[in-house]
Amino acid sequence: MKPQDILLGKNSLWIFGYGSLVWKPDFKYKKSKVGYIRGYKRRFWHGDNFHRGDDEMPGRVVTLIEDDDACTWGTAFEVIGTQMEECLKYLNMRESVRGGYITKLVEFFPHGQNQLPVPAVVYIATPENPMYLGPASPEEIAAQIIVCKGNSGHNIEYLLRLAEFMRITCPDVEDTHLFSIEAAALTLVPILLASKKSVSVL
Template sequence: MKPQDTMNEKTNLWIFGYGSLVWKPEFTYKRRTVGFIRGYKRRFWHGDNFHRGGKEKYVFFHCPSPPQPGRVATLVEDQESCTWGVAYEVTASQIQESLQYLNVREVVLGGYMTETVEFTPKEEGQGALSALVYIATSDNPIYLGPAPDQEIAAQIASCRGNTGHNTEYLVRLAEFMRRCCPDAEDEHLFSIEAAVLSIRDGAA
């Protein structure tokens, strides 16, 4: 029996998002809760040729430049770290519908694979939950890996895909962290955000 078939037999399922899913789930769910998972750190190390990259850019004399992948978040194992995000509970028919949608969005078009993690809600009184999460690893052909923050920022500032500009992905994620997890640390995210905004302001 396939893992997805087993999930579809459940009466409820939690799905953890740490990138665009925190502000743009686009599937029906019963409820959402903010919290974190341990043992992983969020990094803009994955490439994206569809949602936030891959569109041609026009430079001198409107000549197109080669499409460039955007940079989006993935999780990297680190036992000393935790990653904040949102977990969504889906029930009944929502389970199959959400998994089918996310399989296209995250796996087919995004290059992610699924893992099961322990999610801890921010709200007191709620115990830890088992949640499904989508992670891209170095085995993926569009995985870009680590780079200096300024280099990552320059790539994000210049890329656009079918869903929108790469900068929107970054800024909305940073806004979520400030609004919903004000005490959480994410130096990688905020350093890249500052560098991207500096590039954008300088170009204005």
């Protein structure tokens, strides 16, 4: 789906974020709502050699994997008027060119009673992407995350911010994949720091 096709006949647009967009949208919007989309699960299966890693040590960031029984929580942002074109232009560079994601249109369900679903644009990295890394154990993913850094900062910051968002904004949602990687990372960080201290002493 191309950005210009998304805008046809619309005076407003919703963008669904499930990764760094939930705390750092970096575009102007009218309002935001917490909610979920169905048919997808969030996984740290995509490699990142720009924002949270580099060519030698790519980081791990989230993408969405199709799963009929799953749902993914995040934040949707409504953009209107000139915000729409500006937002998509910015996200095309941030998510598509630098991140390797493609765009899809999904149904977003805002949290709360009497909230009607709305169509929303979401960015997804597929297995066809050269940077796609695929599944690994929480310990393996955490070990990769704690040592990587890119233009947007440390990979572990990305992990911890996303876990914090879920705990604060969606306290009743148990994201086992996310929280197991967070727990593994927090266990490994002291070991990594201790190993660096021992090396520096030699």
